[in-house]
Amino acid sequence: MQNHKYDVVVIGGGVVGTAILRALSFYQLKLLLIEKQPDVCEGTSKANSGIVHTGFDAKPGTVEAECLRRSRSLWPILVENLRIPFIPCGAVMVATNEEEKQIIETTYVPNAKANDVDVHWMSAEEILEMNPAVTAEVTGGLAVPGEAICDPFWATRAFGEIAVLNGAEVVLGQGVSHIETVSNGEDLRLTLENGETVTTRYAVNAAGLWSDEIARMVGDESFSISPRKGQFILTEEAISISSIILPVPTKTSKGVLVSPVVFGGFLLGPTAEDQEDKWDRSTSQAGMESVLAGCEKLVPDSRQFSTIRQFAGVRAVCSEGDFVIRPSAVQPRMIHAAGIRSTGLSASPGIAELVAATLQKAGLELQANEQAQHALPDLFSEEQETGEIICLCRSITRSEIVNSLKRPLTPQTIDGVKRRTGATLGECQGNCCIPKIIDVMAETYPEHTGKQPLKGVRNSYLAVAQGEKQA
Amino acid sequence: MMYELVIIGAGISGLTAALSAWERGVSSVLMIDYQKRRGGFTLPYWSSDEFAPERELLEKAASLPYEIHEQSTVVGFFPGANGQLHQLYVQSPMGTYSIEAKKVLIASGSLEKPREAHKIPGTRPAGVMTPMMAMQLIERGYQPGRKIVLIENGRISRSTAVLLEKETSNLVKYAESDWELTSIKGLSRVEGVQLRNRMTDEINEVACDTLIFAKGRVPCTFFLKGAPIERDQHDAIIVDATGKTNLPDIYAAGSCTCLGDDDHTNSMELAKETAKQLF
Structure with missing residues (x-):
């Protein structure tokens, strides 16, 4: 790594960073992505609703709206080429009274039109027919057929993998x-x-919550990022809804939603809590209560659902109120892809296009790499279904885990295996099979034996290796 | 492959039933188990005093001449209608195969319900684990942590504490009857837990790097998804006192049933009762 000079180094391995790496990997460029966590998708990209937004409610004329507009036409190709689990389930913004209907008609219908997003009014009967679990108080709603759900991790990993297959390098675990x-x-x-040091002609700042700190490293203080937390509840209850159910936002809050999850189950949330600590991903009693109180207005049975997991994600709120996609005024060799608040997954393909164009404008030559692959080849061997079951709750076999360990972006943590296979996602949350996955990892990579196995983020060691001294 | 009886699970209930079948002279029996060794999910605790009856059971079962397919998991269960044979699909290290059975006893046990099922607030660092995970780590030569808080709420957690105390001096126990776990702290690894005294409401902040906690059970009936065998709202198989399910020639016993308990204390009894009905 240290002997090369790169054309572009992307800082940050979230969905935005990997989407940029992928877009650049179609050109003859020497590329490197640097991620400080042991795997891609460990920040904002991993803990969110998984919704691919159309941008019907984005503020027209913003960079965000523009990126979402570009992304709408790019997603279908990405889904096909990268086999991203994606369900075009549509969304309905549910009105329960005349006032909410007014807000939809006067605010959201014209806004969607300005963004060129297809929406239409839906009667209460139609909503209830498709989504019987929705409150009987529904008076109608705004259908947004283009809204969809996908697996954010799959997208991030696939973006990274195709880039690696096209020659890009990825360094994990180093900030x-x-x-x-x-x-x-x-x-x-x-x-x-x-x-270690790395020399590059250009750097892309896709460091998410920490993008302001990266900007400071070149003396750029033009924007700052503050963290906003969103708490979610994941349930596997069979809720009779087929679309994403959205509330009508109030002046102070976008509100909590109920959404199907691409691999089954439903998500309830998120909260929107401004905080100081960019690392604080804790859930709270109050947060859970506010999710349930919001959801039961949409789906009255919400409080009765059993939960398989709760989690919180932290998103980046930017001082500029919009995406920051531009060369730094202080150091034009750094291109920011920052301030990506809550539509990062949805907008990532468009952001990548825009960043590539920005780099070109800044002097980077983009010559097509004719050999570049666009579709992710089927890396799973025929052996996929063989070997004993390791994860009992989800029926994940040894071979599926071994296969996941041999992909272009090799997982080094249990969460990495989880997100690539679905293992540990069941009701026991991995308490039965994590030790067995540690065994499979050690057998597949004997050189790692003796290292402390990690759960997910840095220093998240699962156990203390024998013989290790007391700290 | 066809058997008179297939027993799914070679744990407390499965081994108990297998011994009864042998005593009754049944020769065509196959046992299938997910683990590498017979004994089931509670095996790691069997060296503690509270599991003396289970230890005795394992000694007796060691001489059973029945075929046991280890590291094998039933992934499909198709009950035979009108007296036809039941069909089971099994995933093993060698791949998938199917077997047929005149009778099936489901004794697949249960896993522990972890922190996540109980909506305990706080962070999600490494180092929060159930007793089963802690014991499996020890088996592999790891220590679960350096300063452990263990929530005691039954035979499994008590036995885990006894076994852990042999390994480490840094174990603090809290009885769940007195203390409620109210929060977990730590970013990458556990840094502490918060407990509330149920009587006095006193809040106790305890610094630790490991929390061992489980409450309730998750019946291992995952392979019955889509099968017409009735289960309750917790996915436990609905049986009568003799282990009969809603379908003929399909029985169930132990902690995978609605009669089982979280600590597997009545599993032997249930399995003995069920075995009486089998032949």
């Missing part, structure tokens, strides 16, 4: 600690946490 300008301002030198 950027320092950036300096070298070669008379022609290049940037990035110092990683382990002291």
Whole structure:
């Protein structure tokens, strides 16, 4: 890694960073992605509703609306080429009184029209026929047929994998600690946490919640990021809804929604809580209560649902109120892809296009790489269904786990295996099979034996290896 | 392959029933188990005093001449209608195969219900685990952690505490009857837990790097999804006192049934009663 000079280094391995890496991998460029966590998709990209938004409610004229508009036509190709689990289930914004109907008619219908998103009014009968679990108080609603759900991790991983197959390099588990300008301002030198340095002509700042800190490294203080938490409840209860059920937003809040999940089950949430700590992903009694109180207005039985898991994600709220996609005014060799609040997954294909165009404008030559692959080949062997069951709750076999360990972006953590196979996602939440997955990882990569197995993020060691001294 | 009886699960209930079948002279019996060894999910606790009867059972069962398919899991169950044979699909290290059975005893046991099922607030760091996970880590030469808080709420957690105390001195126990687990702290690894005294409402913040907790059970009936065998709202198989399910020649016993208990204390009794009905 240290001997090369890169054309572009992407900082951050979330859905935005990997989408950019993928888009750039179709050109003759020397590429590197740096992610500080042990796997891609460990930040905002992993803990969200998984909804691919149309942008019907985005503020017209914003960079966000533009990225969402571009993405709408890109998603169908991505879904096909990368086999992303994707369900075009549509959404309904449910009105329960005349006032809410008014808000839809005066705000959301014209807004959708301005963004060129197809919406139409739906009667209460139609809504209830498709979604019998919705409150009987529904008076009608706004149908947004283009809204869909997908697996955010699958998308992120697939973006990264296709880029790797096209020659891009990915460094996991190393953050950027320092950036300096070298070669008379022609290049940037990035110092990683382990002291290694990387030289590159351009850097893309896709560091999500930490993108303001990356900008500061080149002396750019033009924007700042503050964290906003969203708590979710995941249930496997069979709720009779077939669409994403949205409330009519109030002046203060977009409100909580009920959405199907692409692999089964339903998500309730999120809350919107501004906080200080970018790392705080805790759930709270109050948060759960506010999710349930909101959801029961849409789906009255919400409080009775048993839950398989709760989680919280933190999204980036930008001081500029919009996506920041531009070269840094202080250091034009750094292109920001920052301030991506809650539509990062949905907008990532469009953001990637825009970043590529921005890089070109900044002087990067984009010459098509004729050999580049666009479709992810089937990397699962015929052996997929063989071997004993390791994850009992979800019937995941040894071979499925071994296969996941041999993909272009090799998982190094239990959560990495979880997101690539579905293992540990069942009711026991991995308490039965995590030790067995540790065994399979050690058998597949004997050189890792003796290392402390990690759950997910850095330092999330699952156990203390024998013989290790007391800390 | 056809058997008079297929027993799904070689744990407390399965082994008990198998011994009864042998005593009654039944020769064509196959046992299928997910684990590498017979004994079931509770096996790691059997060295503690509270599991003396189970230990005795295992010694007796060691001499059973029945075929046991280990590391094998039933992934499809098709009950035979009108006296026809039941068909089972089994996933094993060698791949998938099907077997036929005149009678089936489901003794597939249960897993522990983890923290997530109980909506306990806080973060989701590594180091929160159930007794079963802690014991499996120890089996592999790991220590679950350096300072462990264990919530005691029954035979399994008590036995885990006894066994852990042999491994480490840094174990603190809290009885669930007195203390409610109210929050978990820590970003990557557990840094502490918050407990509330049920009597006094006193809040106790305990620094630790490991929390061992489980409450309730998850019946291992995942392979019955879509099968017409009746289950209750917790997915436990509905049986009568003799282990009969809603379908003829399909029986169930132990903690996978609605009569089982979280600590597997009545599993032997239920299995003995069920075995009487089998032949």
